[in-house]
Amino acid sequence: METTVWTFNLSVPFSEWAKIYDSDDVTKMHASVGIKSLFRGVCKDDSTRVCAVQQAPVGVAQKIFEDNKEMIRGAGHIIESTVITAYTEQ
Known part of the structure; x- marks a missing residue:
């Protein structure tokens, strides 16, 4: 297993992005390939900055x-x- 930490900026409010990230469609897509979302949150000092942590093979x-950049954008x-x-883990 691998734990991946993503940091990135948003062009929309965090609540709008989170609604999509937490949607049934994205949750099902993640589950189908073994991705578990451990955390997603907005920077307390910069509301355009996000951190997401996932665990997957x-x-x-x-x-x-890489395969879904346009949807993610x-x-x-x-x-x-x-x-x-x-x-x-080692």
Whole structure:
């Protein structure tokens, strides 16, 4: 398993982005490939900055991101601002 920490900026209010991220469609898509959302929140000092933490089989979260960039962009996620850090247990 791999834990992936995503930080990125939004072009929409956090509540609007979260409504899409938490939707049944996204939840089902994540479940179908083994992604578990552990946390998603907005920066207390910058309401345009988000952190999301997911756990999934190695490489899966990043593949879903790469394969769905236009959909993700449509939710207000500024793709170019994304910083991805992946962690695995040793």
